Amino acid sequence: MSDLLRNIIRFIFFILAQVYLLNQLHLHQYIIPYIYYLFILWLPFSISRLGLLFLGFITGLTLDFFSMQIGIHAAACTLVAYMRPFVINILAPKDSSEFNYREPSPRAMGWTPYLVYVLILTIFHHVYMTFLQWLQFGSFMDFLIKVISTTGISMLLIITVELLFPRRMKFRTNTA
């Protein structure tokens, strides 16, 4: 399967899962699971930074149209897309010979760097999104609790997804 097709399927899957599964789930007012931005985190290493920004904006906007709060996910998702290359640069192995996989995954980066990568971007996403919500309504304590609990549940969800669906990645060789 080509990268393009794979990512289109992923996009549809993540948006549908977020809209019809996670947004319908009511655990607690502070605990809202988010997973859709994993689409951005799973995009190939080779994608250009501008393309990444654009895809982030489109992903966020699509979700916004479903949840009728235009702009809020788009803003947060663009931030994630903008920060992604920086975080990868910090966490990537120094010698490029180890950098042989197409996209970020526990197998490509190792569990610890991968989880740090996901955690940093998750925190960016939730802090920014909750901040935008807080500007319009709510108190500071709500903001703090919401950021922490939402980050926790999202991390839990992402780790579960990684364990349940290990992506079988093709090893990138010189011959290909």
Place this chain on the structure above:
Amino acid sequence: MRNVFLFIRRYFTFLAFVAVQAVALWFLFTYNKFHRAKGLGWANEITGRINSRYKNVDDFFHLKAENQRLHRMNDSLLNLLPTNFLQRDTSAKTVQDTIPYDTLGNYRRYIWRDAKVVYNTVNSQKNYIQLNRGSNQGIRDNMAVINSDGSAVGVVVNVSPNFSQVMSLLHVQSKRSVTMKRSGSLGTVEWDGKNPLFLTLVDIPKSDSIAKGDTVMTSVNSSFPPGFVVGTIDEVILDKSTNFYVLRVRTAANFFNLQQVHVIENAQYEEQAKLQEDTRKKIDQRAN
């Protein structure tokens, strides 16, 4: 000049990021003024279509609860049938039909339309409900929405040709005028953005005697027809600093599984709104 171009080329990604952020934030903060824009209309059409596909499947799993609600509603309507009552005078008979003015001189005030919920959330601070009826079917802004068991749900805020968006009572900007069934005093019902089972009722004076379990109903001066249940008092919080109660109201509608709803048009809404506006203008003029 060359340096400017160099600067732009060097920081192009960052500038693109700032531009995209600006667009997103502009969408976010101008949404209320912007919501009639064409772009949102077609987005609403597309999400509406996808949502109604999904809802066709999802509805199947809530049929039982929906049936019970309908049955209760039918029961209450059957109780109102004229055949339930002995009539002393058989010559007087009220006939209501769909034309706005009937032969007895009654104006029709409320027109009911049925609609189906295609998407609904409760976990956001701003919950909207999407319905499968739009401006082509006669839905307009400010129409009231009532659940199939006769409990208040929300008010239409945006319509596209075939779908409409309803601001749920579970929306932090929602403020609806309600009345206490027992005393008749008017209050305002709001939501604090936290628990979707409870609303907050304010502006009820402390001279009222309020007990747990009292019914809160829709009032005359809102787009809702009067006398529909909003909820029941769950907790009385005494606010010592004012002369008004703060009341916690348990919602009558179950927002977790809305399915079939009624959209209610107030045929006199525009006249009322115009009168209110005119009065305000008149008084302002006199003051100057």
